[in-house]
Amino acid sequence: xxxxxxxxxxxxxxxxxxxxxxxxxxxxxxxxxxxxxxxxxxxxxxxxxxxxxxxxxxxxxxxxxxxxxxxxxxxxxxxxxxxxxxxxxxxxxxxxxxxxxxxxxxxxxxxxxxxxxxxxxxxxxxxxxxxxxxxxxxxxxxxxxxxxxxxxxxxxxxxxxxxxxxxxxxxxxxxxxxxxxxxxxxxxxxxxxxxxxxxxxxxxxxxxxxxxxxxxxxxxxxxxxxxxxxxxxxxxxxxxxxxxxxxxxxxxxxxxxxxxxxxxxxxxxxxxxxxxxxxxxxxxxxxxxxxxxxxxxxxxxxxxxxxxxxxxxxxxxxxxxxxxxxxxxxxxxxxxxxxxxxxxxxxxxxxxxxxxxxxxxxxxxxxxxxxxxxxxxxxxxxxxxxxxxxxxxxxxxxxxxxxxxxxxxxxxxxxxxxxxxxxxxxxxxxxxxxxxxxxxxxxxxxxxxxxxxxxxxxxxxxxxxxxxxxxxxxxxxxxxxxxxxxxxxxxxxxxxxxxxx
Amino acid sequence: xxxxxxxxxxxxxxxxxxxxxxxxxxxxxxxxxxxxxxxxxxxxxxxxxxxxxxxxxxxxxxxxxxxxxxxxxxxxxxxxxxxxxxxxxxxxxxxxxxxxxxxxxxxxxxxxxxxxxxxxxxxxxxxxxxxxxxxxxxxxxxxxxxxxxxxxxxxxxxxxxxxxxxxxxxxxxxxxxxxxxxxxxxxxxxxxxxxxxxxxxxxxxxxxxxxxxxxxxxxxxxxxxxxxxxxxxxxxxxxxxxxxxxxxxxxxxxxxxxxxxxxxxxxxxxxxxxxxxxxxxxxxxxxxxxxxxxxxxxxxxxxxxxxxxxxxxxxxxxxxxxxxxxxxxxxxxxxxx
Ligand SMILES: Nc1ncnc2c1ncn2[C@@H]1O[C@H](COP(=O)(O)OP(=O)(O)OP(=O)(O)O)[C@@H](O)[C@H]1O
Ligand SMILES: [Mg+2]
Numbered sequence: 073x074x075x076x077x078x079x080x081x082x083x084x085x086x087x088x089x090x091x092x093x094x095x096x097x098x099x100x101x102x103x104x105x106x107x108x109x110x111x112x113x114x115x116x117x118x119x120x121x122x123x124x125x126x127x128x129x130x131x132x133x134x135x136x137x138x139x140x141x142x143x144x145x146x147x148x149x150x151x152x153x154x155x156x157x158x159x160x161x162x163x164x165x166x167x168x169x170x171x172x173x174x175x176x177x178x179x180x181x182x183x184x185x186x187x188x189x190x191x192x193x194x195x196x197x198x199x200x201x202x203x204x205x206x207x208x209x210x211x212x213x214x215x216x217x218x219x220x221x222x223x224x225x226x227x228x229x230x231x232x233x234x235x236x237x238x239x240x241x242x243x244x245x246x247x248x249x250x251x252x253x254x255x256x257x258x259x260x261x262x263x264x265x266x267x268x269x270x271x272x273x274x275x276x277x278x279x280x281x282x283x284x285x286x287x288x289x290x291x292x293x294x295x296x297x298x299x300x301x302x303x304x305x306x307x308x309x310x311x312x313x314x315x316x317x318x319x320x321x322x323x324x325x326x327x328x329x330x331x332x333x334x335x336x337x338x339x340x341x342x343x344x345x346x347x348x349x350x351x352x353x354x355x356x357x358x359x360x361x362x363x364x365x366x367x368x369x370x371x372x373x374x375x376x377x378x379x380x381x382x383x384x385x386x387x388x389x390x391x392x393x394x395x396x397x398x399x400x401x402x403x404x405x406x407x408x409x410x411x412x413x414x415x416x417x418x419x420x421x422x423x424x425x426x427x428x429x430x431x432x433x434x435x436x437x438x439x440x441x442x443x444x445x446x447x448x449x450x451x452x453x454x455x456x457x458x459x460x461x462x463x464x465x466x467x468x469x470x471x472x473x474x475x476x477x478x479x480x481x482x483x484x485x486x487x488x489x490x491x492x493x494x495x496x497x498x499x500x501x502x503x504x505x506x507x508x509x510x511x512x513x514x515x516x517x518x519x520x521x522x523x524x525x526x527x528x529x530x531x532x533x534x535x536x537x538x539x540x541x542x543x544x545x546x547x548x549x550x551x552x553x554x555x556x557x558x559x560x561x562x563x564x565x566x567x568x569x570x571x572x573x
Numbered sequence: 574x575x576x577x578x579x580x581x582x583x584x585x586x587x588x589x590x591x592x593x594x595x596x597x598x599x600x601x602x603x604x605x606x607x608x609x610x611x612x613x614x615x616x617x618x619x620x621x622x623x624x625x626x627x628x629x630x631x632x633x634x635x636x637x638x639x640x641x642x643x644x645x646x647x648x649x650x651x652x653x654x655x656x657x658x659x660x661x662x663x664x665x666x667x668x669x670x671x672x673x674x675x676x677x678x679x680x681x682x683x684x685x686x687x688x689x690x691x692x693x694x695x696x697x698x699x700x701x702x703x704x705x706x707x708x709x710x711x712x713x714x715x716x717x718x719x720x721x722x723x724x725x726x727x728x729x730x731x732x733x734x735x736x737x738x739x740x741x742x743x744x745x746x747x748x749x750x751x752x753x754x755x756x757x758x759x760x761x762x763x764x765x766x767x768x769x770x771x772x773x774x775x776x777x778x779x780x781x782x783x784x785x786x787x788x789x790x791x792x793x794x795x796x797x798x799x800x801x802x803x804x805x806x807x808x809x810x811x812x813x814x815x816x817x818x819x820x821x822x823x824x825x826x827x828x829x830x831x832x833x834x835x836x837x838x839x840x841x842x843x844x845x846x847x848x849x850x851x852x853x854x855x856x857x858x859x860x861x862x863x864x865x866x867x868x869x870x871x872x873x874x875x876x877x878x879x880x881x882x883x884x885x886x887x888x889x890x891x892x893x894x895x896x897x898x899x900x901x902x903x904x905x906x907x908x909x910x
Contacts, residue, residue: 131785152787167785171778171845172771180775183768184787191771 080143082107082271083128083159083240088137090123092475095467097123098134099295105240105271105288110262112286112303113275114315116507117479118465119292121275122164125242128273129161130154155185158239162246164275164478166229170218174211175200178231185236203235208257222414223249223367234261241265242273245478247281248505251367252533259285277479277507279308291315316509324539324562327523329358334393336527337496339378342387347373348551351387355496355527360518362538362562363531365548365571371531372414374548375498379411380404391495410494412486414501414531421473421481428455428469430484435492458487463513479506486514490521497521498529503537515541535567547571584839587854591861598865605868608736608744614860616747620812622856623753624831625838626760627804629852632835633764634797635777635844636694640683640702641805641831642824647709648675648802649809653721653819654714662722665814672806679705680802684795702825709821718819725814749811756807761849773797777844829877833884834859842888859883 081104090098098120105111113121126132128139130149139146141157149157160181168177176193178200183191197213204211209227217228226249233241247255262272262285276282282289289306291298291314298314312320335354342351348370355361365371377384380398389396389407396407404411421430432439432451439454441447452469459469462483466476473481482505489497502518503511518541522528532538538545545557547570555570599606624641631638652672656663663671679701686697720726734746764770772793775783784790813819838855840847859880866876 129785151785152789155787161785163785167779167782169775169778169782169845172774176771180771181786183771188768191766191768193765 079106081105081140082142084140084143085124085128086138086140088124088127088139089135090120090127090132091135096295098127098292099297100137101292101295101297103290103297103300105273107239107269107271108266109287110266110272110274110285111288111290112282113273113290113292114279114282114311115292115298116294116315116465116509117483118477119507120295121292122244122477124292125161125163125244125273125275128154128240128242129159152184155181155236158237159242160233160236160238160240161242162226162229162233162244164244166225168217168225168229168232171216173214173216174220174224174228175213177217177228178203178235181232182236199235200231203231207231207234207261209254221249223251223254226250227254230258234265238270240271240273242275244275245277245505246274247276247278255281277505277511279311279508283308283311293317312508315507318509320509320512322512322536322540325519326360326541326543327358327519329356329522329543336392338390340388340390342374342377342384342389344373344377344382344384347382348377348548351553353546353553353556355529357495357525357527358522359543360522360528360530360541362542362545363529363548364533364535364538364545364567366533369548369571370551371548372500373551375411375500375529375531378404378496378498379409381411381413405492405494408495410489410492410497412489412497412499412502414504421485423474424472426470426472427459427464427466427476427484427487428452430473431455431458431469431487431491434488438492454491455487458491461517462487463510479510482506483510483514486517490517494526496527496529498531500531501534502530502532503534511537533571535564538562538567539564549573584848584851584854587838587851587858591854591858594858594861594865598861602865602868605865609742610864612734612744612746614857614864615750616745616815617864618856618860619747619749619753619815620808621831621834621860622853623756623804623808623811625834625852625856626757626849627801627808628831628835629838629840629847629849630760630764630773630804631694631797631801632840632842633777633844633847634773634794635780636687636794636797637832637842638683638698638798638801639695639828639832640679640698640705641801641808642826642828643702643705643709644676644679644802645805645809645812646821646824647679647705647713647809648672648806649813650709650718650819650821651675651713652806652810653718653725653813656722657718662724664722664724665728665810668722668725669807669810672810673803674806676802676804676806676809677799678802680799680805681795683802684798687798688791688794706821706825713821715821717821721813721817721819726817729814729817747815749815753811756804757849757853764849769793769796774845777846779845829884830859830863830880831856833880833887837883837887855887 084104086102088098088101101120101124103111113124115121123132127134130151130153139149175197179196200213211224211227217225220228226246230246246258250258265272274282274286283303283306286303289303290300293315336357337355340352343349351374363371363374373382376382378389378398380401380403383399389398391407396403398404398407422433432455436446439447439450455469464483465480473484486502503514506514515537518528518530530538530542539562542562545562545567546553547555547557557566627641628638649672652668652675655671656668683698683701686692687694728748731748732745733748733751735743737743764773772783772788775786775788776790776793780790809824812824834855835852836842837858838851840852862879863876866879
């Protein structure tokens, strides 16, 4: 064998097939993990990454195929036997216990694994504190997980996987909610784990990140195994090609809006103590305005103030020259503002309802016939067109959202927002967790929405994305707009420098 | 302002409400404020509290069991009947153990159906409630047993504290309060300090996450229902002992009081939340209210109504605070609405 020089894989899956009610989520997929290496598992939304991970962790049983741990065939892997074999997973949905404390969440699986009979809250706290310190984090150990921000939930899930002396650690999109510093910490930890001989799987739609951290690569497309190889033989372009099966343009492509005298939205001297200060800007119809800054810079708070989630204390907002009062979300919606929140994977969706019902849930008022009855035909037209435009990968509009992959569920939230046809669209991290091919599609949708005369605000720290669509970019630092980039000033390097300066 | 006092499940608020009600009733009716009343409320709480501990466990695990009263009377009546038919008197402890075995068996039936077929717990236990009663009356016996074993009668007449006062009514604290206190402490310890207890919370919080964390979810659910069965059986025997008769028609129909007490005590009907302290306070509150309404001469029908209102208030408070907690996710669910 050509690869005989390589050490025996710690874990190997061969020819895994998994179908969900007729949909082949995995079709003859194989992957081998070696000690001390990070294996990047990449592919579009819904290509089967999370499904493969659930098979490795014993949560799902494959229809056919085999799993070997240390060369030994595993007959029927259960979550418990997988954990006992030293496999730890950071699930895409975290799989934490909302009603338990951070400390208990971090320590509970290791307690299950050693078949502990008794539980001591104080010991759990000490153990959790150790790992948190090791990672250089600050987390409130006694807080209930349900009260945490998404980023803190993600950190909790990471700590939980790391506290066990695992031999295999699988990370399913572990960085979606993290800041650069936290990602750097995580990568430091990954390096240490590699030195200890741990085998890792890393899933992320951020390709730079994946290439930076991994040694091996496996790419799936539509449940099929496309290629496996050594990471150094891939670059962003080739990776993108394998993932999507085509060339993806990430070039800057903007149409200049007609700068009418009257802006669509004018924000003046918006203040909210402790969050942001004296924020003023205009947004023209047809314009895509980027707002960037580090996490915690106030960028999210500004968006939430505009949408009435946490109203500003002072300042004015005008739409079409009319001053509006945004005290509540209802006010904002009435004024024609739509918002895509940062944390949407776990929020805003009725998981057991169909894709169609979810898309239409926000805009029923717009689909009433003359007698106030719901207009069935209009509804199915809207949902179907959203479904097609957003290229949601699901059997049909009537598939329940729960059966969708993470990235596809996210598109449903976007569809729900667009179905309401707001004048001003505010999107907070519209492509977080979305694959590279769909990212381009989503950005194209935003361009279309702008061309229809809407004003679009994109809040993001993805500089490539901002470069690709924005007419102007506002840079927020410590709650203040410190700079506005226009035209040729909008480059990735410029944005990165400005945000961290 | 009340935040510090609240405790994790609003126990502080509940304790405050209890105190306020006791003071209010005592002002209206000074007779109420006495050792006699206190001891009689404690005696009245013996059976409901054991039931409530079982219901608490099952509610924390994310389910509900409405068959506990049927299990209680089934187990207790059967145990007593075996003793009577066999003409022997094994004593309270052996009768309780016998009943506990029956309770475990019936709990196992609940658990097996629920855990293996993933059916809604309310429907399953509603069904088994009927089943257990039917089997009891059809196969075990439908006759009222007026003279249970002498040993039970002895226990029934034993008080650990007896204060006999010339002018007033005497105050008696029944001996069965002792095992109930021990049971309560045991359950509290189990829920807080054992992995089994934490597993119950974990499953109630997110059963899929619990499965992924390696918990044997099916087995733990079975054990929860078995445990409820055992607790119910003990409560049944104590009920028979205190009432000095065994009536197969008894107990069933009073489940509401117990469930209301547990929910008022802060256990979330959505699972994952609840405490023994809250449950104890909830049971006492219901007992105080029933007792004072009785003293005030309010007919039992209205007592039932009062408990019903309390249950709704309790659930309402929970729903409100859940809404407040998840304000932000609620907010996003409304996006564009
Ligand atoms: N429980 C389920 N029932 C039905 N279909 C499912 C279920 N879980 C996953 N699927 C389907 O299997 C396919 C693969 O989903 P999976 O979650 O593995 O995708 P993924 O690669 O992790 O995507 P993402 O990057 O969006 O997280 C999708 O088409 C999804 O709709
Ligand atoms: Mg996934």
